[in-house]
């Protein structure tokens with residue numbers, strides 16, 4: 081260990097020889113990021129080790145220096161893991177805290193670590209490494225959730241429910257088809273996430289403060305060691321770019337928007353007025369005053385948390401707006417929104433991946449609801465069109481029949497053939513309606529008739545499930 085004065089540990093007194101008075105206490109607290117960026121500690125060490133190995137390889141530091149740095153970092157890692165590391169506000173951020181401890185442990189070798197780099201390219205590298213790991217966990221959670229939708233859809237491929245437009249009963253669909261709609265949304269999120277990862281996976285290190293460095297560094301070696309696909313190609317852009325964080329938050333916001341739509345439907349379906357589904361008690365909470373209540377707190381909270389992730393995206397966009405090149409201290413403010421978006425999204429996806437397989441479907445209630453609201457009226461119109469009536473005339477004929485049924489408080493299928501012909505006002509064309517129409521007025525017939533690709537017929541739902549399983553496996 082070196083006996084020379086550790087200027088980093090003395091930073092509370094002065095930044096460097098250039099300063100003649102200590103940093104004001106309030107300024108110190110205001111500028112410090114250690115309260116939140118200590119989460120980058122492990123990736124910071126990983127990146128430092130790759131940088132040090134490259135410095136040794138390029139003969140910028142000696143093999144002995146590298147060994148001392150590696151030993152020091154190993155100890156620092158274990159101190160952090162054991163919760164014994166002393167984070168100091170006076171040392172401002174995670175980078176300076178770790179470097180100061182390394183210098184305590186490794187002396188001059190520790191002081192050589194920062195050769196050819198700056199905290200500007202260091203923090204950009206750390207953030208990318210951190211976010212890459214978070215993206216990988218999120219992708220895994222998305223796969224679990226997508227699988228849960230596929231399984232639920234398969235169980236209920238032929239279960240009929242009312243499809244809604246304007247939250248009014250529109251046409252019967254199957255619950256399986258409805259679940260596969262969510263599979264589609266979350267699959268697009270997975271693909272957006274993978275796309276974001278591709279652009280993120282470029283190494284900023286080597287850009288140093290902004291202009292690059294005069295040492296004979298080998299950036300490709302560092303990139304390979306850290307699992308990056310390539311290098312950030314412009315040093316100014318490397319240290320000032322936060323697009324990857326914004327892209328991630330945009331993906332997170334979109335995915336949370338999908339979650340909020342699902343959450344909203346779960347809340348509606350769970351309400352006794354719908355009664356379409358039930359959830360196990362462990363996903364719900366009670367009321368402190370109303371003993372009868374079983375509240376869908378998880379979906380409601382997820383719906384609410386969507387707002388904070390939108391906020392994270394807007395915070396980052398606003399943070400970067402109008403920033404001159406290259407690095408500015410503003411960028412220190414990127415971490416909290418980014419961490420918040422990553423944490424919220426991952427927790428939410430994990431909890432929904434747990435919850436979705438436990439949705440209990442109330443089949444008779446869904447079926448009864450699908451039979452209300454003249455949900456097969458379009459099928460009757462289509463039937464008349466197939467018999468030669470122009471669609472607009474068929475639409476009008478069925479509208480008249482619905483009006484008659486509303487007046488008599490009955491369903492279309494409850495009319496006799498003669499009553500239906502009469503209600504449709506088909507002067508002289510009554511022969512267009514024959515007994516076979518009644519099969520189509522049943523919700524089962526209506527659903528089975530939509531047997532094209534992307535349609536709600538159980539056959540098509542099973543085909544979509546097959547395709548989805550193949551996509552997930554590939």
Ligand code: ARG
Pocket residue numbers: 113117173199200203407409411412413
């Ligand atoms: N804590 C800083 C951040 O998060 C690290 C980079 C600081 N660089 C500087 N030149 N002040 O952005």
